[in-house]
Amino acid sequence: xxxxxxxxxxxxxxxxxxxxxxxxxxxxxxxxxxxxxxxxxxxxxxxxxxxxxxxxxxxxxxxxxxxxxxxxxxxxxxxxxxxxxxxxxxxxxxxxxxxxxxxxxxxxxxxxxxxxxxxxxxxxxxxxxxxxxxxxxxxxxxxxxxxxxxxxxxxxxxxxxxxxxxxxxxxxxxxxxxxxxxxxxxxxxxxxxxxxxxxxxxxxxxxxxxxxxxxxxxxxxxxxxxxxxxxxxxxxxxxxxxxxxxxxxxxxxxxxxxxxxxxxxxxxxxxxxxxxxxxxxxxxxxxxxxxxxxxxxxxxxxxxxxxxxxxxxxxxxxxxxxxxxxxxxxxxxxxxxxxxxxxxxxxxxxxxxxxxxxxxxxxxxxxxxxxxxxxxxxxxxxxxxxxxxxxxxxxxxxxxxxxxxxxxxxxxxxxxxxxxxxxxxxxx
Amino acid sequence: xxxxxxxxxxxxxxxxxxxxxxxxxxxxxxxxxxxxxxxxxxxxxxxxxxxxxxxxxxxxxxxxxxxxxxxxxxxxxxxxxxxxxxxxxxxxxxxxxxxxxxxxxxxxxxxxxxxxxxxxxxxxxxxxxxxxxxxxxxxxxxxxxxxxxxxxxxxxxxxxxxxxxxxxxxxxxxxxxxxxxxxxxxxxxxxxxxxxxxxxxxxxxxxxxxxxxxxxxxxxxxxxxxxxxxxxxxxxxxxxxxxxxxxxxxxxxxxxxxxxxxxxxxxxxxxxxxxxxxxxxxxxxxxxxxxxxxxxxxxxxxxxxxxxxxxxxxxxxxxxxxxxxxxxxxxxxxxxxxxxxxxxxxxxxxxxxxxxxxxxxxxxxxxxxxxxxxxxxxxxxxxxxxxxxxxxxxxxxxxxxxxxxxxxxxxxxxxxxxxxxxxxxxxx
Numbered sequence: 001x002x003x004x005x006x007x008x009x010x011x012x013x014x015x016x017x018x019x020x021x022x023x024x025x026x027x028x029x030x031x032x033x034x035x036x037x038x039x040x041x042x043x044x045x046x047x048x049x050x051x052x053x054x055x056x057x058x059x060x061x062x063x064x065x066x067x068x069x070x071x072x073x074x075x076x077x078x079x080x081x082x083x084x085x086x087x088x089x090x091x092x093x094x095x096x097x098x099x100x101x102x103x104x105x106x107x108x109x110x111x112x113x114x115x116x117x118x119x120x121x122x123x124x125x126x127x128x129x130x131x132x133x134x135x136x137x138x139x140x141x142x143x144x145x146x147x148x149x150x151x152x153x154x155x156x157x158x159x160x161x162x163x164x165x166x167x168x169x170x171x172x173x174x175x176x177x178x179x180x181x182x183x184x185x186x187x188x189x190x191x192x193x194x195x196x197x198x199x200x201x202x203x204x205x206x207x208x209x210x211x212x213x214x215x216x217x218x219x220x221x222x223x224x225x226x227x228x229x230x231x232x233x234x235x236x237x238x239x240x241x242x243x244x245x246x247x248x249x250x251x252x253x254x255x256x257x258x259x260x261x262x263x264x265x266x267x268x269x270x271x272x273x274x275x276x277x278x279x280x281x282x283x284x285x286x287x288x289x290x291x292x293x294x295x296x297x298x299x300x301x302x303x304x305x306x307x308x309x310x311x312x313x314x315x316x317x318x319x320x321x322x323x324x325x326x327x328x329x330x331x332x333x334x335x336x337x338x339x340x341x342x343x344x345x346x347x348x349x350x351x352x353x354x355x356x357x358x359x360x361x362x363x364x365x366x367x368x369x370x371x372x373x374x375x376x377x378x379x380x381x382x383x384x385x386x387x388x389x390x391x392x393x394x395x396x397x398x399x400x401x402x403x404x405x406x407x408x409x410x411x412x413x414x415x416x417x418x419x420x421x422x423x424x425x426x427x428x
Numbered sequence: 429x430x431x432x433x434x435x436x437x438x439x440x441x442x443x444x445x446x447x448x449x450x451x452x453x454x455x456x457x458x459x460x461x462x463x464x465x466x467x468x469x470x471x472x473x474x475x476x477x478x479x480x481x482x483x484x485x486x487x488x489x490x491x492x493x494x495x496x497x498x499x500x501x502x503x504x505x506x507x508x509x510x511x512x513x514x515x516x517x518x519x520x521x522x523x524x525x526x527x528x529x530x531x532x533x534x535x536x537x538x539x540x541x542x543x544x545x546x547x548x549x550x551x552x553x554x555x556x557x558x559x560x561x562x563x564x565x566x567x568x569x570x571x572x573x574x575x576x577x578x579x580x581x582x583x584x585x586x587x588x589x590x591x592x593x594x595x596x597x598x599x600x601x602x603x604x605x606x607x608x609x610x611x612x613x614x615x616x617x618x619x620x621x622x623x624x625x626x627x628x629x630x631x632x633x634x635x636x637x638x639x640x641x642x643x644x645x646x647x648x649x650x651x652x653x654x655x656x657x658x659x660x661x662x663x664x665x666x667x668x669x670x671x672x673x674x675x676x677x678x679x680x681x682x683x684x685x686x687x688x689x690x691x692x693x694x695x696x697x698x699x700x701x702x703x704x705x706x707x708x709x710x711x712x713x714x715x716x717x718x719x720x721x722x723x724x725x726x727x728x729x730x731x732x733x734x735x736x737x738x739x740x741x742x743x744x745x746x747x748x749x750x751x752x753x754x755x756x757x758x759x760x761x762x763x764x765x766x767x768x769x770x771x772x773x774x775x776x777x778x779x780x781x782x783x784x785x786x787x788x789x790x791x792x793x794x795x796x797x798x799x800x801x802x803x804x805x806x807x808x809x810x811x812x813x814x815x816x817x818x819x820x821x822x823x824x825x826x827x828x829x830x831x832x833x834x835x836x837x838x839x840x841x842x843x844x845x846x847x848x849x850x851x852x853x854x855x856x
């Protein structure tokens with residue numbers, strides 16, 4: 001009989017328990033598919049007495065995840081605690097240092113310390129796999145690093161944070177403002193302990209940095225991601241975007257430009273009838289473009305017990321089958337430090353402003369836009385009761401710098417009665 | 429220096445030339461990603477003198493693909509000739525018999541002879557890979573057999589033939605009938621040499637049989653696929669479906685039922701605003717449902733030089749990286765012979781009929797439906813000039829047997845002036 005692959009699972013939250021359940025429910029199926037039994041030797045979590053709805057009495061208990069990683073009866077560490085410092089990092093380093101393979105769902109750790117961990121893994125001949133770190137149940141790490149390995153990747157983008165997408169789609173569906181929905185997400189348990197990880201775009205930014213490293217052969221560089229959260233998206237913008245045929249999404253885009261690697265995670269308008277525009281609730285979507293494959297789109301649940309455990313098990317099965325894969329798709333020492341391209345490629349923009357309701361104001365606004373080299377594609381002025389007139393403008397393609405210059409001049413003028421809002425439009 | 433992996437490419441049509449181009453253009457990138465140089469030793473095609481737009485003078489030429497497979501300087505056979513008998517089968521068997529790995533895009537061969545080839549590959553310790561055989565550039569074989577390996581798959585479905593989808597979407601867009609668009613596809617080179625492979629649903633049926641084998645651990649059983657092509661879809665049905673909020677797609681569905689394995693490839697109505705409903709032209713979409721992952725959706729180009737070559741290269745890179753994978757995701761000797769479930773699960777149906785325009789006819793029709801246990805969800809009768817009245821009915825869920833019984837009774841009555849049309853509705 002073939003020797004089993006013996007797991008140590010650090011972290012018994014939703015995902016950890018999901019993994020335990022799959023291994024118990026599908027032992028025979030997993031062995032048929034991978035050629036070896038997959039067993040659990042030991043688990044680790046803070047509270048051993050808590051009822052987690054599944055019997056853990058067959059497994060040794062370690063309070064210290066580093067001790068778990070070092071156990072002789074653990075071949076593979078599954079790290080599902082999270083956090084980019086402390087116990088998660090310590091136990092992964094302990095496992096890799098001992099030449100043991102690691103599967104993790106820890107996006108922050110990979111985005112921030114991925115380069116050092118990849119180098120450690122390679123030095124020790126161990127695998128570090130993290131399908132569950134990006135886009136939940138969607139096997140996008142595998143698609144990018146294996147399925148599309150024959151492509152020069154030209155662009156990766158997508159919606160990668162289900163909580164933000166839930167808030168944005170619920171704003172449109174219910175007419176509620178951002179704050180009310182943020183509080184609802186808190187009550188529903190949809191928010192990270194530090195909610196800024198979600199609504200500030202940080203969690204999604206971690207995921208984008210990981211995808212960019214694989215796609216472009218660069219060192220993961222989370223610090224270079226231009227981050228903007230959804231906290232300042234007003235219900236007026238949701239409504240106005242819908243009225244012009246768009247939806248607002250927290251969209252990540254990574255691409256090579258002439259100046260270097262552009263990575264941004266920010267609210268964008270996308271066409272309401274595009275695949276990204278139609279994405280509802282907690283679903284994630286990743287778009288990958290390559291020189292041979294043209295474009296593929298992957299959609300699926302971005303979080304939750306089953307989908308995330310499915311992604312963890314995909315990695316566990318690969319390792320059980322004996323697949324050896326470099327952490328970011330090629331040797332860590334090959335990865336380039338790409339300069340961060342801060343200046344974006346030109347794009348159309350959505351502008352919302354409240355004009356002082358007196359003769360000549362609109363002429364002033366259009367003059368400012370013209371001076372900044374911005375031409376107008378579409379404009380709408382709405383009837384109104386207030387002393388200021390709501391105006392929406394969709395520009396032709398222009399640079400962010402031109403938009404910023406125009407916004408500054410408008411604010412300095414007496415034409416507008418509030419700071420104008422500008423949001424990039426991505427026509428996919 | 430690491431030894432190169434040396435390819436022999438049999439078939440230099442669009443896809444074969446696409447593979448040659450990728451290997452020439454991206455030699456350094458491929459070596460960085462896989463750890464070994466990938467080279468071409470020899471190629472084989474019928475006409476050596478034809479200009480294929482890329483220089484082939486570096487490669488040895490074999491007129492006989494079996495001789496190509498047996499060459500000492502060929503480690504991996506890439507078979508891109510097609511056809512489920514003859515040269516394609518012979519050269520693949522020759523390569524596998526010699527213990528050499530094979531990458532192919534040949535869906536017919538896999539669907540019809542997959543079991544025997546998988547057994548041969550395993551006996552000889554060779555890999556047989558075929559990502560390009562299903563859904564062009566979409567890495568769906570990899571997603572199903574590796575990324576989702578922790579799931580019991582519950583259903584696989586999708587649109588897998590770009591030519592049929594092009595015809596159906598163009599019928600709606602242009603108002604042209606099936607015959608005109610079939611001829612246009614012929615002129616555009618969108619049709620297989622035997623067009624019935626496309627419009628008869630055979631090509632898509634091959635793909636479904638392959639997906640079902642991986643998903644359900646069954647022997648590939650193309651003969652058990654219930655096949656229905658798009659040849660009888662009338663422009664009236666395209667218009668009427670659109671009017672009721674649906675689109676017609678050639679949809680494949682594979683799922684386990686209480687009676688066995690259901691595999692069907694047939695025209696279905698899907699909601700116009702669903703992801704499948706919105707699929708335009710030659711794009712493919714595969715939906716995979718599993719007990720852990722819930723549902724993932726993969727979309728991408730279903731054919732063409734770049735996308736298909738991308739899929740071939742994904743397999744070539746996996747083999748270069750040393751991944752060893754059983755042909756259908758587990759040992760061929762494990763695969764079950766599942767009984768074919770001919771009786772479909774209940775579904776709503778779309779019915780179109782032309783009623784004799786005299787008092788009491790509609791009463792007769794509804795009486796027949798009622799007697800057959802079919803209840804009506806929605807009905808529309810259109811104003812008309814002819815002596816018969818066009819009527820559309822959307823039923824509640826019912827069995828195909830009940831529908832067939834009702835159609836028979838209606839045709840035997842004097843209520844209808846043409847054979848009624850019935851098409852299954854899939855609400856996704």
